[in-house]
Amino acid sequence: MEEKKELKVEDIKTAAEGKRCPVQKALYYISEFLSGPMCGKCFPCSMGSYEAKVRLQGIVDGEGTESDLRALRRIASEMAESSMCKKGKDSAKFIMEWMGTDVYREHLEGRCPDKECLALIEYRIITDACTMCGLCKDACKYGAILGEKPKPYLSGYMPYEVRQKRCVKCGECVKVCPEGAIIIVDAGLTEPVGVQ
Ligand code: SF4
Ligand code: SF4
Ligand code: SF4
Known part of the structure; x- marks a missing residue:
């Protein structure tokens, strides 16, 4: 039987860029990171990735709140600072990339500007x-x-x-x-x- 090839962080980033909506990009990225390259050896990256996924899912489902945005910023900053390897730090950067734009706030108000979030x-x-x-x-x-x-x-x-x-x-x-x-x-x- 053919062995399943583990995706690399760069491959996941490239695939995530195929999404139009920045929140969908971040959710796709973190979901794939969790199911592949995330090894679980350090807490800021393993717990942070999991919690980021839950918060991002809530936002694309139209249930996001200000508290989710604050939590995502905190998670990404802890991952960037304390992750043991580059994979965790790069993931934090990817999550943070669009957080300074209005797109997250628009989702909290019930709009996906790229019309990609089904909810x-x-x-x-x-x-x-x-x-x-x-x-x-x-x-x-x-x-x-x-x-x-x-x-x-x-x-x-x-x-x-x-x-x-x-x-x-x-x-x-x-x-x-x-x-x-x-x-x-x-x-x-x-x-x-x-x-x-
Ligand atoms: S930062 Fe690196 S070592 Fe730590 S859990 Fe993530 S992938 Fe594993
Ligand atoms: S019936 Fe449907 S497919 Fe035909 S013109 Fe109207 S919207 Fe378009
Ligand atoms: S479920 Fe039917 S109406 Fe809705 S998008 Fe699909 S084809 Fe169109």
Whole structure:
């Protein structure tokens, strides 16, 4: 059987850079670091990584608080100062990289500017741009799209819309819409969405 190759810190960083959202980058990084290169020999790195993961997960899940931000700063600074090897110190730097920007605070307020944190986004159909072709409804495996193609013998019609409670935010509907009529907005947005 082929032996599983352990990922190096640099490989994890490169993969994390593939995420758009800085909080997702940090969460991906620390999760992979914990399951691979983190050896557990020193406390600031082992406990710090674990606690950072819990706090970052809470933030991407839309449950982050000011106390999580303070804790992340403390954890990263302790890891940078007291980790026994470069791996722990480099991980602290990676976590800290975007903490000075507004992006973490925006998450605490319920917005992911990069529209990548699923708990903080919704898929919506722009009614004015929708030609009612039905392709999105056919593509959605979760029965999360309501709507009917117009019938010539009926005057009324049911516009296409996303049922938020059923939507798992897989993005398949966006891929098939020929009109670009499905967009991602902040979760809970109350204003109607229009053509952009
Ligand atoms: S800092 Fe280095 S030695 Fe300490 S737990 Fe992390 S990887 Fe292991
Ligand atoms: S994002 Fe996925 S689950 Fe949600 S409506 Fe589109 S296809 Fe369905
Ligand atoms: S695929 Fe696009 S244009 Fe067609 S029904 Fe869905 S939202 Fe409307």
